[in-house]
Amino acid sequence: MTRRASLSYRSSLMRSLSVCAALATLSTMVGCMSLITLPGLPGRSKPEEKKTLKELADDDTPDLISKFTHPFGLDYVKVEALSMVTGLSGTGEDPPPTPQRAAMMAEMNRMRVENPEKVLASPDTALVLIRGMLRPGIQEGDRFDVEVRVPSKSETTSLRGGWLLSARLTELAVLGGQIRQGHVLGVAEGAILVDPSANEEDGTYATRGRILGGGVAAKSRPMGLVIDDRYKSVHLAAQIGKSVNDRFYMRIDGHKRGVANAKNDELIEIAVHPRYKDNVGRYMRVLQSLAVIETGREQQERVELLREQIANPLTAASAALQLEAIGDDQAKEILLQAILSSDTEVRFYAAESLAYLDETAAVEVLAQVARDEPAFRVNAMAALSAMDDLAAFDALHGLLSVDSAETRYGAFRSLWAMNPHDPLVAGENMNGNFTLHQLNVEGPPMIHVTNSHRPEIVLFGKQPSLKLPLLVDAGTGVLINGMQGQELVVSRFRTGSEADRRVIQPEVDELIRAIVELGGNYPDVVQALQEANKQGALKSRMRVDALPQSGRKYSRPEDVKEGETQEEESTFDLATPLPDLFGRKSR
Structure with missing residues (x-):
């Protein structure tokens, strides 16, 4: 090697070593800075607003809203x-x-x-x-x-x-x-x-x-999505709000308005969409199943995976929620294929999502499930009530005539939630105390009263006459006397004045009206009916709060041993939330 070449090589080597040393120093500084700014440690710096979603995400799972947020406002x-x-x-x-x-x-x-x-x-x-x-x-x-x-x-x-x-x-x-x-x-x-x-x-x-x-x-309760601490970002909050509003919006005074409002770097306030007013828990699950940002190719890959997952009973519920969140024609096509499955769970979860997408094809499956599968009855009826479809109305109307008390009343409540002003379920206002509903339907006659939700009395079918003789003390100062003849004398006694009386035929609806005319209220009427039932005067079945039950067991076919039947009262964690329409907490 010549002297000039040697000097050139030595100079190049020194420059390389200097660059390596500088890089090592910079690497150490970056390492220290990373240590200082780890989330949760003192001195943490605020995340850069310009970070992309891919930089915020720390794994390869789908970038759904649930990955970055948790809901608030879902408690009582x-x-x-x-x-x-x-x-x-x-x-x-x-x-x-x-x-x-x-x-x-x-x-x-x-x-x-x-x-x-x-x-x-x-x-x-x-x-x-x-x-x-x-x-x-x-x-x-x-x-x-x-x-x-x-x-x-x-x-x-x-x-x-x-x-x-x-x-x-x-x-x-x-x-x-x-x-x-x-x-x-x-x-x-x-x-x-x-x-x-x-x-x-x-x-x-x-x-x-x-x-x-x-x-x-007196006030509307706020609800929404809170961005987890490590993801806080104005950019991310805005992107989540956009993703939600692209999928869900309402018409207010003729203007299209999204349901999401990004308030700051951690809070997205959510308005309740009318479709989900009686199933807020599901609404939030669907919102969290939306992608924050997704290319067409990425969505197509995810949709193909969901096509496989919805065919499996173990993953069908989650897949159906994601397809419901996507809500386009391709997602509906996959759900429509799934309702043809031989597996009851797959059919149910697919039909439930189709109902919230207002697809008529869901009606037949949900009506059959509501009638025959107690474990899914609550959710099936709530889904039918969320539809704006005559076929759903007709299906619920058909369930009013079945033998099961809870199915009949569940169908009535679903119809009322669908349209409380429809003549079938509108009922008669009893002096502002409660509503009397007389349903001209088939099936065994039944009287239903409520102990929750709203004061109402529902008479299913033509009611037989009351059996006499009868003597009932109904509420404060109300006496029903049917001890003589074929009529009832309904009296209301007040201190310091003469008793008011009504003489009526021994019919259930006439008795209810007479009590109200004499100043009685809902508790008085309920007590009169229950006392008459105890004395054997009611020939109809009488039920109180015959709501479809949640938490029932659905045994998959492979889990049922020969000769066994499914238990209706066993606990079962249904993969979709209990609708508010049939919730048992005070409404």
């Missing part, structure tokens, strides 16, 4: 109040001097009640505690049930016949050793429904009750 919110019940026939009390009494006195003074001490001391009044549960997605003006009970150590013996005065419901919290009230979230008022079988000796049961639909929401 407890609201409470203190108020007074009037109209008791000497079963109330003068409450002892407690903070609750003082609070009630302050409220009565605020409302300018005359002689509050005298009113509170009357044996016809009682101090009560009220509780309600605001469901997820409840809107201002929506109704919900409230529970009423007397405080501990109260001497009130019964709330039967009582009327709850208007009360403002708030959230309560203990702060600094004191009970604090939040904003007013609802108001409650109405007639109290007490267990008709409870008497004054049954202290616990006679001194508590419910007001069906007695609460009215």
